Amino acid sequence: MAEEMRIVLRNYGKIDPLKIDDYISLGGYNALKKACATDKTALIDDIKKSNLRGRGGAGFNCGMKWSFAAMAQADQKYVVCNADEGEPGTYKDRLIMENDPQTLLEGMAICAYAIGATKGYIYCRGEYPQVVKILNTAIAQAKEKGVLGDFDIEVRMGAGAYVCGEETALIESLEGNRGEPRYKPPYPPAQGLWQKPTIVNNVETFAAIPVIVEKGGEWFASIGAPSYPGTKVLTLTGDINNRTFFEVPTNTTIREVIYKLGGGIPSGKKFKAVQIGGTSGAFIPESQLDTPIAFDAMTAIDAALGSGAVFVLDETRDLVDVTTQIAKFFEHESCGKCAPCREGTMRMFDLMEKINDGEGSAQDVALLNKLGRVMSYSCLCGLGQAAPAPVLSTIKHFPADYNAKFA
Amino acid sequence: MDYKNIIAKFADVPGGMIEAFHAIQDEFSYLPEEAIIEAAKVFGVPAADAYGVATFYSYFSVKSRGKNIIRICESAPCHIAGADEVVAALERELGITMGNSTADGRFALEFAQCVGQCQATPVITVNSKPYFDVTPAKVVEIIAEYK
Ligand SMILES: Cc1cc2nc3c(=O)[nH]c(=O)nc-3n(C[C@H](O)[C@H](O)[C@H](O)COP(=O)(O)O)c2cc1C
Ligand code: FES
Numbered sequence: 001m002a003e004e005m006r007i008v009l010r011n012y013g014k015i016d017p018l019k020i021d022d023y024i025s026l027g028g029y030n031a032l033k034k035a036c037a038t039d040k041t042a043l044i045d046d047i048k049k050s051n052l053r054g055r056g057g058a059g060f061n062c063g064m065k066w067s068f069a070a071m072a073q074a075d076q077k078y079v080v081c082n083a084d085e086g087e088p089g090t091y092k093d094r095l096i097m098e099n100d101p102q103t104l105l106e107g108m109a110i111c112a113y114a115i116g117a118t119k120g121y122i123y124c125r126g127e128y129p130q131v132v133k134i135l136n137t138a139i140a141q142a143k144e145k146g147v148l149g150d151f152d153i154e155v156r157m158g159a160g161a162y163v164c165g166e167e168t169a170l171i172e173s174l175e176g177n178r179g180e181p182r183y184k185p186p187y188p189p190a191q192g193l194w195q196k197p198t199i200v201n202n203v204e205t206f207a208a209i210p211v212i213v214e215k216g217g218e219w220f221a222s223i224g225a226p227s228y229p230g231t232k233v234l235t236l237t238g239d240i241n242n243r244t245f246f247e248v249p250t251n252t253t254i255r256e257v258i259y260k261l262g263g264g265i266p267s268g269k270k271f272k273a274v275q276i277g278g279t280s281g282a283f284i285p286e287s288q289l290d291t292p293i294a295f296d297a298m299t300a301i302d303a304a305l306g307s308g309a310v311f312v313l314d315e316t317r318d319l320v321d322v323t324t325q326i327a328k329f330f331e332h333e334s335c336g337k338c339a340p341c342r343e344g345t346m347r348m349f350d351l352m353e354k355i356n357d358g359e360g361s362a363q364d365v366a367l368l369n370k371l372g373r374v375m376s377y378s379c380l381c382g383l384g385q386a387a388p389a390p391v392l393s394t395i396k397h398f399p400a401d402y403n404a405k406f407a
Numbered sequence: 408m409d410y411k412n413i414i415a416k417f418a419d420v421p422g423g424m425i426e427a428f429h430a431i432q433d434e435f436s437y438l439p440e441e442a443i444i445e446a447a448k449v450f451g452v453p454a455a456d457a458y459g460v461a462t463f464y465s466y467f468s469v470k471s472r473g474k475n476i477i478r479i480c481e482s483a484p485c486h487i488a489g490a491d492e493v494v495a496a497l498e499r500e501l502g503i504t505m506g507n508s509t510a511d512g513r514f515a516l517e518f519a520q521c522v523g524q525c526q527a528t529p530v531i532t533v534n535s536k537p538y539f540d541v542t543p544a545k546v547v548e549i550i551a552e553y554k
Binding site for chain 2: 089309
């Protein structure tokens with residue numbers, strides 16, 4: 001294995017992203033035509049059969065989600081693309097949007113047909129103004145060609161808040177409010193944007209849709225790990241020779257990603273740890289590198305595939321220092337709505353700083369462990385629930401690094 | 408352009424306050440208090456809510472700041488690639504510390520989290536334009552572009 005396989009990045013480098021004709025000449029918008037000639041229930045069934053699960057981190061079954069919104073009765077429904085891409089170390093959605101914006105529009109239009117929506121939004125992070133321009137050009141071209149039918153898509157720009165990647169916070173932000181997560185249920189497919197049934201999917205999820213419609217659910221389901229089939233775009237950062245991106249089948253192991261595709265650690269240094277899924281992911285030790293990147297395999301080792309960011313650290317790195325920096329991130333990004341996260345991320349950063357400054361003790365580590373466990377089940381949204389993962393996993397797998405810092 | 412005209416353009420956009428704030432900042436580089444109060448009126452919400460939105464997002468500033476906004480990514484991949492040295496170089500070169508603006512109103516220095524250009528760490532942005540694999544030596548050249 002350890003071969004690249006390009007599904008969502010299939011047109012990367014093959015087309016001019018600003019020319020819709022390039023996309024169409026490679027079969028673009030055939031899937032939408034095929035979808036619109038299919039019965040909606042049959043279409044959603046095929047997406048279910050593909051077993052495509054969300055690429056934004058939560059891994060929810062895409063066809064299942066669509067079926068909830070399709071069943072809901074409402075005068076208006078919405079399709080929202082989550083292009084907030086806030087997870088540090090991740091730039092896969094940018095790659096898709098910069099290189100093949102039409103595939104995202106086509107995926108969204110297929111969803112719109114399936115659930116009966118006429119209005120879509122792309123919520124693009126504020127850090128990507130150049131992507132917003134590309135998307136607007138792509139939308140204008142698609143409208144001119146008439147390929148989207150009566151489906152209208154608007155791009156909205158975020159303003160630098162990590163929590164707005166959480167789907168209900170994103171919806172609040174689209175409504176022009178502070179981006180604070182909502183209490184769930186109700187979930188967006190029942191009551192989302194302006195209380196109407198809403199599908200929120202990640203860019204990479206939508207980008208897989210046209211290919212699935214074209215080649216069939218069964219084809220997709222046969223690729224990679226059966227419980228989380230297809231491919232995943234990974235972005236490699238840190239101490240790795242090939243600091244770049246790869247799209248691989250989901251049964252590829254972490255070791256293959258680092259040593260085969262990534263080309264290993266620079267300057268002949270040894271591996272220390274890898275954090276997968278972005279800043280909210282767990283740090284993984286050498287002994288677990290043979291784990292496939294697939295969602296459930298990662299969950300089984302108390303880690304997460306998340307956004308697909310792969311952050312490698314070599315033996316010379318100060319893991320406690322890096323984890324402290326990460327704790328600072330969460331303290332800054334906590335939206336403050338719920339107390340366990342607002343207070344917890346602050347205490348967690350305080351304690352990590354204390355230890356990192358050489359003033360900590362084993363008691364502080366015990367306290368961190370307890371605090372982290374409480375946060376992981378008491379915080380309102382995934383931000384606070386996942387924030388302790390880097391701390392808890394480094395304490396578990398690399399206790400010596402903490403001991404070495406004690407006063 | 409006058410902030411009132413800017414806000415008026417977004418009056419009919421559902422949830423358009425954030426879009427309006429972006430447009431105001433493009434013009435003024437921060438959100439003046441009068442503009443926030445005007446936005447509250449136009450979008451029919453209490454001034455406290457508009458202020459709540461303005462202060463929630465890290466891209467918006469309710470304090471006046473330098474025209475060219477330099478942001479340094481301090482997320483973990485940039486951190487281990489030497490973001491600290493870039494911060495030191497920027498502070499030295501501009502004679503200000505992080506979170507402040509130069510007296511001539513030309514530059515503002517801010518921390519940012521990952522800006523999604525992690526293939527070339529450390530990364531800084533100037534007015535959202537990214538610069539890659541930044542070193543203390545490159546900092547001098549980059550600043551010169553905006554002087
Ligand atoms: C704190 C937080 C940040 C998130 N950030 C993102 C993000 O940047 N992009 C994304 O697609 N999903 C993000 N998610 C997941 C979304 O809530 C949601 O599950 C996803 O957009 C659903 O799309 P999918 O099923 O296609 O993955 C985030 C979740 C949390 C809790
Ligand atoms: S981590 Fe700095 S740009 Fe992504």
